[in-house]
Amino acid sequence: MSADAAPARPAARPGPRVRLPVAELRSWAIFGALAVAAWEAASRLYGQPYLLPAPSAIAAEFREHWPLVLGYAAITSQEIVVGFLAGALAALLCAMVFLRLPRLVEDFLYRVIVTLNSTPFVALASLAVVWFGLGLQSKIVIAGMYTFFAVLYTTHKEFISVEVIREQLMDIYNATWWQRIFLLKIPSALPIIFVSLKGGVMAAVNGAIVGELFGAFEGLGYMILDSRYVGNTVRVFLAAVFCTAIGWLLLGAVTLAERLLLPWHVSMAGRR
Amino acid sequence: MTAAVTAPIIRLEAVSKTYDLPRAGARGAADRALNVVYDLSLDVQPREFVSIVGPSGCGKTTALFMLAGLREASAGRIEVCGRPPREAVRAGLSSVIFQQPVLFEWLTAEENVLLPLRMRDARWWAWPARRGRYLAAARRALETVELSGFEHYYPDALSGGMQQRVAIARALTLDPQVLLMDEPFGALDEITRDRMNLELIRLAEARGLTIVFVTHSIEEAVFLSDRVVVMSRGPSPATGSSVVRVLDVGLPHPRQLALKEEPAFFQKVREGREALRQTQGVA
């Protein structure tokens, strides 16, 4: 036996195993408690609750109006989740379809997307409300659009930049187009796709809120707009807190999916 | 060994390669053509071990890739197992080992090894039912490269030598007759390389493989091979071919490390070096 082959550990499958990240949660809890305490203190020292309401005041507002707030949060979450999933799925499909298109068409579509990508989304978002109405639909479309562009650009780029030698390996084994996609391109792009999905989650949150600001009867964005008109800063903050919480939860869900799907990835080293 | 009793399993007849990709600073069409391999002819017998050596950039990889059907020859004829190279490799008659292991880091060692079997079967829905049977084949292949116990490891957790062994196991899953290897051990330390060389000899013997082995080490070539083809960068002035010399090694089989201490071995290495030195005058 040479040094090279000596098994240092017994062979164990470093398979997908997700443990509750206790230490991580604990440090977040401590950070959160400290931040809230500092905020409370700052608000009281500042003494202008209209400009900077204290966390205790926000909590009181929530206790008083929780059925309404939770209802709005549920609506906004729905817009975000549906928009995100639809946008992400559409982006992945689009990236795959791109690979099937003739070079010229692909180039053209690519330019269209880059152009759209650099258009200020807010302008498009206001149009979506005109086109799809004041209900959930327009918000889902906006959240989906935000996600779509965040994911498509990156995924397409990853798909076309697979190492030549890996493609050659696929040549050697006579792989079909679908096998190339599912056995090579998607798995090798997944780590980066997840990075873009995390960006996509936050984009979807922004998209849904922006949509609601442009016109809605319900939802957290509507609550922000409505409360600001009547000068209820406490409620604006309450809505912002819920938006952040929704963003975090979804980010957590994507991260969990990442840990389950990419046990092999370098960024997971030390976690397995 | 060169006494041709049987028909050659690999034939190269007057093969040349010209790359015509634009290079930086290229102007006219003539500037865009880059001749790499000139008039290469070579017959390889079944079970023969042939090495190709030469200075870097002389077209060794190009020649091997043409044998693997990964590059089209610009002129001449190539046959592997009686077929065009691309067909031979796709039929699993020949297989390639690259300079790097080229493993998929999201698959465990055994999953990497059974990839060729998996790709043979276009019906993905039938895959789960077959997986068990194929896994057994993958495990056997890993056993032949002495990697039992590492089936569930991801490539990241394996050393360079072990990764290259997984690549060899993968190349063996379709039970090829011909193995085409491009500096497979070039990135390994000397001790590991010696060990891999011995294992390769044992494998070739046990499975009756025909091997074309590219290396830049004349010692490695002499140690492993029945014949060593010395290539130059550009055509040799005498023959107009990329091949400067084909060296018959004629050392006893099976090769053992002790051989490397013997005068006969030194002698062959020296002959090879001299041939290599001739290549240096050529552009």
Ligand SMILES: Nc1ncnc2c1ncn2[C@@H]1O[C@H](COP(=O)(O)OP(=O)(O)O)[C@@H](O)[C@H]1O
């Ligand atoms: N795909 C390619 N397109 C253009 N030139 C290439 C290509 N591949 C290799 N070459 C050129 O061909 C020459 C020989 O390359 P290669 O076969 O890799 O040599 P070796 O393996 O002997 O080092 C080099 O000058 C290299 O730049």
Ligand SMILES: [Mg+2]
């Ligand atoms: Mg090379």
